[in-house]
Amino acid sequence: MTAASDFKAAPAADPRRALFANANFRWLLGGGFLSMLGDQFTLLALPWLVLQLSSDPLVLGTVLALASLPRAVFILVGGAIVDRYSSQAVLQLSKWANALLLGTLAAMVASGTVSLQAVYAISLLIGLATAFSYPAGSSILPQALPPALLQPANGLLMALRQLSALLGPFTAGLLIAGQASGLDTSAAPGRSGLAWAFALDALSFVLSSWTLSRVRLLPRTAPLADAQSVLQAVAEALRWCWRDVELRSLCLYFAAVSFFVGGPLQVALPVLAKTQLPEGAAGLGLLLTVHGVGSLIGMAIAGLRPNWRLSTLGGTVLLIDTVAALVFMPFGHIHASWQGAALLLPLGVLGGLVQVAVFSWMQQRVPPAMLGRAMSVFMFIFMGVAPLAAALAGAALRVLAVADLFTAAGACLLLIVLLGLWLTPIRRIAYLVPAAPRAGV
Incomplete structure (x- = not known):
């Protein structure tokens, strides 16, 4: 059931108080920050893993291209799927998909069974998942908050994204460097730290999916007709x-x-x-x-x-x-x-x-x-x-x-x-x- 208090008009005098009093925003804020921080771990750990598996810069470029190409190609399709079904449902599914992919990658890295072919495949699938998560994430806020709270909510969420981009790589670098300096001698240099970085990102997707399930959206008006094709x-x-x-x-x-x-x-x-x-x-x-x-x-x-x-x-x-x-x-x-x-x-x-x-x-x-x-x-x-x-x-x-x-x-x-x-x-x-x-x- 949708809580009416989540969609009341915000008092113009103090939008911050109204924003943090909104239960939907608190769930989105907590889960969003966890997910954004986890993303930074993978952004650092993935190229570092590739450089351990191959010293060829072309290989690194190929992996990064495989992660970005499906996002660019399928993001319009992702937007159509979001409009047909539900931004919340699509975003949750993409989070679980990312959690599964990154958890698999973490297990392979930890066990020493990871290969370039596996990294290629997982990078491609992660890029495909983000083609759906990006439009879903950008369209969920207007369905969860009253219009008066959109700009303050966007400002704080984008600021947290920027903050995570500053803190995440530093924290991930400490984790990987700590393992590489000899804290773990059971794996290749830094390999255990890389596994932990991917595992923590996977966990962040699981937790943010749970917080997302607590959000109550406005009833949808005029969803995309099933008879209309995606194209x-x-x-x-x-x-x-x-x-x-x-x-x-x-x-x-x-x-x-x-x-x-x-x-x-x-x-x-x-x-x-x-x-x-x-x-x-x-x-x-x-x-x-x-x-x-x-x-x-x-x-x-x-x-x-x-x-x-x-x-x-x-x-x-x-x-x-x-x-x-x-x-x-x-x-x-x-x-x-x-x-x-x-x-x-x-x-x-x-x-x-x-x-x-x-x-x-x-x-x-x-x-x-x-x-x-x-x-x-x-x-x-x-x-x-x-x-x-x-x-x-x-x-x-x-x-x-x-x-x-x-x-x-x-x-x-x-x-x-x-x-x-x-x-x-x-x-x-x-x-x-x-x-x-x-x-x-």
Whole structure:
């Protein structure tokens, strides 16, 4: 039975108190953090395992590709399945699938029977499971909370994800390094630590699946018809997103930003650290950490202070990207890590604020029956664009200096902002006012 208290309108004066008083959010918060922290163990342990099994970087690239390719290919299908059945049911099944896969991998690593072929297969299946868990996870929140609580909830959950990305690899590294330093002599160096890392991630999926079962969702309205095929459902979602002019403009805008800016940064930042920073890899780690901390601060502010807003939502996006463009253009000329950190920290804060605001806007904008597919379309844009952009940046660095690539990326971002300002309705996209709670809930 759905608890009516879980869907009451939030008092505008103190959204934090209303948020933590909501039982659904508390279950989602606890289970989500466990799962996010566990994910970081696998993100570190999987490539380390591959490097123990093979020193060939092509093998590592193949494993990572097998983990990401099915997610990009099937995420639109995953969104259609979520809309047809239940985001909660699909998310639980994907969690159990991941728990089974990672538990199997942990057992094979611990027993010394793991092989590259097994790692290939498990990586492929994990990628397939995430194609369903991503749209399910992004569409469950609007069905579990009243609209007034969406932005603070998204802000805190995204901030926790960023926090787990900072804490998880460090903790997993200590675990694996501790075993590799001789705490366990019964297995290959670090092998026991790797097994524990995969096992703990599997356990996190089991526990988060249990917490998810405690969540009580709003009754579904107009679920996807069984007579409609999955491909028809995907096509319907694409048509719907295209007809919504503001949503279409925002998706195309972010696709352009990801292609011309996000991709180059993936490649150019490590090259800059290697060629221009005296600290080398340590400098790169510092820059990534500082940017991550900035994003964490921005997301936390968006969650704790949802009424701190600049202009319209679209105006805020364009303003922040203008600042980012002005930072990118001279960024390639830095020669000290502290200079890069000073530039990346405020960018991380502003980016975190925008990410939460845009995500919350989409969750309110899209009809509940279309939410899984619409969110999967948004994710597909970034998953499809990112590898192409990274490849293009790598090719560009063969003919451009890293400083020139940063300057070009900043100039492209500024041009994208100007085109968005003059040719699209982005600047007029307003923050949505949360609707009144439905009668009877």
